[in-house]
Amino acid sequence: MSPPHYKLVYFNARGRAEHIRLIFAYSGIEYEDYRVPKERWPEYKKKTPFGMLPILEIDGKVVSQSNAIGRYLAKQHGLAGKDEWEALQCDILVDTLGDLKQVLWKYRTEQDPIKKEERKVKLMKETIPFYLAKFEKVVADNNGYSVGSAITWCDFVFAVSLENFELIFGKTSLDQYPALKGLKEKVYSIPSIATWFAKRPVTEF
Numbered sequence: 001m002s003p004p005h006y007k008l009v010y011f012n013a014r015g016r017a018e019h020i021r022l023i024f025a026y027s028g029i030e031y032e033d034y035r036v037p038k039e040r041w042p043e044y045k046k047k048t049p050f051g052m053l054p055i056l057e058i059d060g061k062v063v064s065q066s067n068a069i070g071r072y073l074a075k076q077h078g079l080a081g082k083d084e085w086e087a088l089q090c091d092i093l094v095d096t097l098g099d100l101k102q103v104l105w106k107y108r109t110e111q112d113p114i115k116k117e118e119r120k121v122k123l124m125k126e127t128i129p130f131y132l133a134k135f136e137k138v139v140a141d142n143n144g145y146s147v148g149s150a151i152t153w154c155d156f157v158f159a160v161s162l163e164n165f166e167l168i169f170g171k172t173s174l175d176q177y178p179a180l181k182g183l184k185e186k187v188y189s190i191p192s193i194a195t196w197f198a199k200r201p202v203t204e205f
C-alpha cells in the first residue's frame, strides 16, 4: 500500500506547524508544505473546518488542531513514547508549554507600552522562571529527553518553543537552563532535522 498523500497547510510561519514539519522531517515522510499567502487567507479560511490553521490533508481528508495532528503522526511513527503513560506525559508537557506560549503571545502582541513593560517584568520575574525551572528538572531527570529515554514529538515541541524563546529574549536566555538548551541542540543536530533546518524557507515566527 502506498503511503498517504499529506498536505500541511499553514502560514509562512513556524508557529503551530513547525513541530509537525519536524515530525515529517525526522520520519522521512514526503509531504506538501503549503503556506497560504496572507492575501489569500480570507478566502481560504472558509474552506477550513474551524476557520483556523494549521490543517492537514491526508489523502484529501482534512483535519485540524496542531497538537491533535502532531499526536496522530507521532503515534504512527514511534514518537509518542514507549507506552500510554509516556504518551500521557507527552500530552501534559505539550499542553503546559501551550499555557506558557499563550502568556508569551499576550506579551508579544501587547500594544500599550506601559502594559507591555508590566507584562515583561512579571514574565521575567515569575512566569518564565516558574515554568522553565520545572521543565529543566524534567529534562535533567530524563537524561536529556522531555519524556522517557528516547526522542518523542514532545522534544520537537520543546525545540521549536525554545528556539522561539531565544529569538524573543536573546541567545543567552537559556544559559541558566543547560538541560533545556541541550535538548534543543540535540533535536536540531539530528541529521534529518539538521537537513530540514538548513533548507527550510525563510519562515516567520
Ligand SMILES: N[C@@H](CCC(=O)N[C@@H](CS)C(=O)NCC(=O)O)C(=O)O
Residues within 6 Å of the ligand: 015, 016, 045, 051, 052, 053, 054, 064, 065, 066, 067
Ligand atoms: N488550537 C488551534 C489554534 C489554531 C490557531 O490559533 N491558528 C491561528 C494561527 S496560529 C489562525 O489560524 N489564525 C487565523 C485566524 O484566526 O483567522 C491549533 O492549535 O491548531
